Amino acid sequence: MSFVTMMEGHLAWGDKPLLDNADLAVEPGQRIGLIGRNGTGKSSLLKVLAGIEKLDGGELHTQNGLHAVYVEQEPYFPEAPTVMDSLVLRGKLDELPDEKMRWQIQSRLSEFLHKFGLDENLDLKKASGGEKKKAALALAFA
Ligand SMILES: Nc1ncnc2c1ncn2[C@@H]1O[C@H](COP(=O)(O)OP(=O)(O)O)[C@@H](O)[C@H]1O
Ligand SMILES: [Mg+2]
Incomplete structure (x- = not known):
């Protein structure tokens, strides 16, 4: 069974549609690259799939x-x-009422950061854009 199915999707901000009768199915195990010129609606499509738009x-x-997480182009x-420390705040992990759940997510987060070759104690001011993007993805997966 598909994770997400879109049928005859339509999306427009102005008169020119970004999605015009668009069909899409996302199957388990698929890894999908989305390629298109600037402003053609890649981010908008991802926001629709994540339920933001x-x-x-x-x-x-x-x-x-299904729990979809949208990671912005330039994560805050x-x-x-x-x-x-910043990821804990970004994910509001410190606000989770369940201590055990918080601990589980944080340990998964450490694992993903390690998998992505990132030092969790890295000074935030010294982190590059790419490192921040990877860190935000690690939080999303966790
Ligand atoms: N919330 C919005 N309100 C009005 N126009 C928007 C909004 N979000 C995106 N757009 C417009 O929709 C078009 C596609 O944007 P976007 O999905 O960010 O494209 P991409 O990610 O492919 O560069 C752009 O012209 C953009 O200005
Ligand atoms: Mg975009």
């Missing part, structure tokens, strides 16, 4: 229990000494 027309079905990192 709504289609003007057509249908979007997401599998029950709250002021903090280290990348990890």
